[in-house]
Amino acid sequence: MATYRFDPNAKYAKTHEWVRMEDGLAVVGISDAAQDMLSDVVFVDLPEVGEEVTAGDAVAVVESVKAAEDVYAPVSGVVVEVNEELVESPELVNDDPYGAWFFKIRPGSTLEEELAALMGPEEYAKHLEETAH
Amino acid sequence: MAELRRTRLHRAHVELGGRMVPFAGWELPVQYPSGPLAEHHAVRNAAGIFDIDHMGQIRVTGPDALPFLQRIQVFDASTLEVWDAHYSLMTYDDGTIVDDIFIYRLDDGWMIAVNAANREKDLAWMQAHTQGLDVQVQDISEPTYMLAVQGPRAEAVLQKLTQANLAPVPARTALRAQVAGVEMVLGRTGYTGEDGFELFFDADQAETVWWRILEAGQEEGLLPCGLAARDSLRFEACLPLYGHEISAETTPHEARLGWVVSLDKEDFIGREALWKTRLEGPPRLLVGLEMIDRAVPREGYPIAVEGRVVGHVTTGMKSPTLGTFLALGYVPRGHHRLGTQVEIQVRGKPRRAQVVRRPFYKPRYRPGRVSR
Numbered sequence: 248m249a250t251y252r253f254d255p256n257a258k259y260a261k262t263h264e265w266v267r268m269e270d271g272l273a274v275v276g277i278s279d280a281a282q283d284m285l286s287d288v289v290f291v292d293l294p295e296v297g298e299e300v301t302a303g304d305a306v307a308v309v310e311s312v313k314a315a316e317d318v319y320a321p322v323s324g325v326v327v328e329v330n331e332e333l334v335e336s337p338e339l340v341n342d343d344p345y346g347a348w349f350f351k352i353r354p355g356s357t358l359e360e361e362l363a364a365l366m367g368p369e370e371y372a373k374h375l376e377e378t379a380h
Numbered sequence: 381m382a383e384l385r386r387t388r389l390h391r392a393h394v395e396l397g398g399r400m401v402p403f404a405g406w407e408l409p410v411q412y413p414s415g416p417l418a419e420h421h422a423v424r425n426a427a428g429i430f431d432i433d434h435m436g437q438i439r440v441t442g443p444d445a446l447p448f449l450q451r452i453q454v455f456d457a458s459t460l461e462v463w464d465a466h467y468s469l470m471t472y473d474d475g476t477i478v479d480d481i482f483i484y485r486l487d488d489g490w491m492i493a494v495n496a497a498n499r500e501k502d503l504a505w506m507q508a509h510t511q512g513l514d515v516q517v518q519d520i521s522e523p524t525y526m527l528a529v530q531g532p533r534a535e536a537v538l539q540k541l542t543q544a545n546l547a548p549v550p551a552r553t554a555l556r557a558q559v560a561g562v563e564m565v566l567g568r569t570g571y572t573g574e575d576g577f578e579l580f581f582d583a584d585q586a587e588t589v590w591w592r593i594l595e596a597g598q599e600e601g602l603l604p605c606g607l608a609a610r611d612s613l614r615f616e617a618c619l620p621l622y623g624h625e626i627s628a629e630t631t632p633h634e635a636r637l638g639w640v641v642s643l644d645k646e647d648f649i650g651r652e653a654l655w656k657t658r659l660e661g662p663p664r665l666l667v668g669l670e671m672i673d674r675a676v677p678r679e680g681y682p683i684a685v686e687g688r689v690v691g692h693v694t695t696g697m698k699s700p701t702l703g704t705f706l707a708l709g710y711v712p713r714g715h716h717r718l719g720t721q722v723e724i725q726v727r728g729k730p731r732r733a734q735v736v737r738r739p740f741y742k743p744r745y746r747p748g749r750v751s752r
Contacts, residue, residue, distance in 0.1 A: 286399075286608070287417040289698040290676045290705075308727070310676045312416045312608050312697065315727075334674075341415075 251375065252279040254345040258321070258362055259371035265345065266321040266365065273322045273352040277309060279344045280375050285311035288340040293329040294350055300326060302361045307349050309340060322361040324352040387433040388525065388586040396604055404497035406434040409606040416608035420700040423572050423613055426601030427531035429593055430610055436499035436521040437580065438506065441489035444513035449490060452509050452649060453481065454632065456642035460485040464749065465552045465567050468640055470505065471650030475631045475657055478505055480622055484554050484567060491565070491580070493526070495622045509649065525583040529593060530576030530613075532744070533600040538566070538577060540596040550749040551575070560592035572610070573617025573743040615695050618668060618708065618739035624679065624694045625666055625708055634662035634710070636738070664691060665716040668740055669707040669724065672732040677707035682725040683733075685715055693724060699740060706740050707733065 257265040263281035267274045282288060292308040300306050305317035306326070328351040333339060339347040354361075366374060384407040393400060398409030408431065411419065422428045440449060449457040455468035464485050470478035479502050482493040494502045499521060506517045529538055535546050544557035544566075554567040564581035581589060594604065611621070618636075620626045626635045632654065633641070641654055671677060677696030682689040696707030707724065715722060718737060723730040 286411055287415045289417075290674075292675070310698075312612060312700070313410070315676060315678060 251283065251372070252345070253368040253372060255368050257345065258365035258367060259374075260319065260321045260365055261374065262317075262319045264319060264321050266362070268362075269351075271353070272327065273324065273354050273358070274348045275318070275321060275350055275352065276348045277318060277340065277344060278371070281316075282341050282344045285309065285314060285316060286341075287312050288337045291333040291337045291340065291349065293331075293334065294326045296326055296329060298326045300324065300352065302357070309337075309349075318349055320352060321365055322352055322354050323357050324354040326350050327353045385434075387431055388583055389431045389433070389590055392587060392590055393431065393604075398604070398606060401607070403607055404434055404495070406496060408434060409604075410608050411606040412604050414603055416606065416612065417700050419603050419605040419609035420612050422601060422603040423531040423574055423605060423609065424701055425532065426603075427529060427533040427537050427576075427597055428572075428603050428605035428609065429590070429597065430528040430530065430605050431590070432526050432528050432578075432610075433583070433586070434496035435526050436494040436496060436502065436519065437524045437526065438492040438494060438503060439489055439518045439520045440492060440506075440515060441518075442513075442515040444515045445490055448510060448513050448515040448517075449483065450646050450648060451513075452506055453483070454641040454648060454650065454654070455483065456645040457483060457485070457490075458645070461749075462487055463553050463555060465554050465569050469626075469632055469637060470502065471632065471648075471654065472628065473650055473653065475650045475653030476628050477622070477626045477630055477632065477635070478502065478628070480620060480626060480637075482567075482569060484565070486554065486565060487556070491520075493578075498622060523583055525579075525581050525586045525589070527579045527586075527589065527593070528570050528572075528576065529579065529597075529602075530570045530572040531574050531602070533597075533602065534574070534576040537593060537597040537600050537602055541592055546577075550747060551745040552748050560589050562589055564589075568746065571619050572613035573619065573739070573741055574613070575744060575746050611695070612697060612700050615697060615708070616699055616701055616706075616739070616741035617743050620666075621695065631657050631662060633657045634664050635666050661713060664710045664712050666694070666708060667711050667716050667735045668738040669693075669696075669709060669722065669733040670736045671705035671707075671724070672721070672734055674705070675724070675726040675729075675731040676705055677709075677724045677726065677731075677733065681707075683709050683711055684723045684725060684730065685711075687723075687730070689725075690715060690722075696724075701741055706736075708738075711735075
């Protein structure tokens with residue numbers, strides 16, 4: 248199996264999103280493993296600013312040469328910012344998966360329990376190993 | 381599911397970091413670490429090498445080889461001289477497509493290159509139509525290895541490994557030569573929209589030939605290329621892929637392959653039906669579509685006109701060479717004209733697209749042989 252990079256400050260969903268709390272906002276992107284599995288990313292479809300999302304909702308789409316994958320909201324809240332840079336330069340997702348955030352969510356009251364349900368870097372690394380064939 | 385077959389280069393692909401996936405019953409690299417985009421650009425700008433040993437080769441020999449070929453495929457093979465090669469189709473009685481094939485007229489008979497997924501079907505189809513003819517039809521896929529070296533630098537790469545002078549070899553012709561010390565048939569053919577060669581040789585020499593070409597290609601910018609790049613390259617050049625643009629449900633004319641069909645040659649299977657579609661015009665047509673709205677069209681997405689579904693996308697992607705979002709798909713005749721606007725339903729949402737000229741990328745082949 249390939250060796251993947253992890254952001255130690257992020258939490259991870261089984262569906263390969265990472266979420267990092269910055270200034271009270273949940274910043275969301277996709278993991279190094281996710282971008283590697285997708286290969287060359289050619290298109291990113293972002294949610295609308297102001298959209299209300301629930302953890303587990305498919306809110307964005309990331310497409311590579313061969314596949315289209317949904318990006319799920321790891322936490323509930325309101326989308327307050329999207330990374331327009333990815334629309335013009337989707338390859339940033341491959342180059343810098345933990346820098347290339349997709350959207351920021353102003354979380355609601357369920358944040359703590361939603362974060363607790365996500366995985367830390369070690370647990371996510373183990374999850375990747377277990378799900379690799 | 382049946383065990384996936386491995387080509388003799390399986391170990392080489394793994395060693396190169398190829399990502400192995402199932403394809404038509406075979407385990408093949410979809411990409412190498414450089415990625416499908418880099419591989420695509422290498423073929424457009426320099427060169428790429430593809431392991432296409434999953435493709436089948438069928439040898440046709442005997443005094444009635446030509447009448448047999450005239451019966452089972454649509455192109456007038458009598459126009460081919462020794463060393464000529466030509467794209468063609470085999471059709472059923474109703475004019476739908478058995479397979480798309482490449483015919484090589486060699487010095488010792490004919491060779492037909494067929495799609496991996498159709499190999500057994502094609503062989504059975506051919507063998508079932510030899511009645512009354514003195515012809516031998518033999519599957520030589522096992523002992524024959526097939527590689528493709530494609531791109532503007534393909535000739536330069538191979539020239540380093542052979543005494544034969546490759547420069548004057550016209551497109552769609554073949555020759556016998558020794559490459560990397562291995563006797564082979566080299567066709568100036570391919571399926572990428574670029575100049576290049578396809579190599580047919582003793583399967584036991586696969587590793588030798590593969591590594592020698594990779595080595596010779598290093599300073600020319602040659603990359604090993606996987607299935608993803610093969611698909612995006614053939615797509616931009618609008619070369620159909622069986623199971624996608626063409627199938628047992630489509631006819632040559634609706635797939636815009638009427639140019640392959642020699643309706644005026646002697647009788648062949650499907651001729652009557654093809655005369656009819658030719659005269660009446662097919663009810664639907666394959667078109668090239670470019671997205672007006674930003675979205676990636678993909679195979680299977682519905683094509684709609686004023687909210688009503690009229691067809692489907694057969695292949696779609698962001699074109700690596702052109703940077704635009706493009707699709708091939710079927711629409712009813714009348715909606716096929718350049719500039720016609722349709723909607724492609726991208727994950728349920730209507731996105732505007734318009735009919736554009738095919739091919740998306742104009743192939744850069746060498747000149748063909750001048751007919752005498």
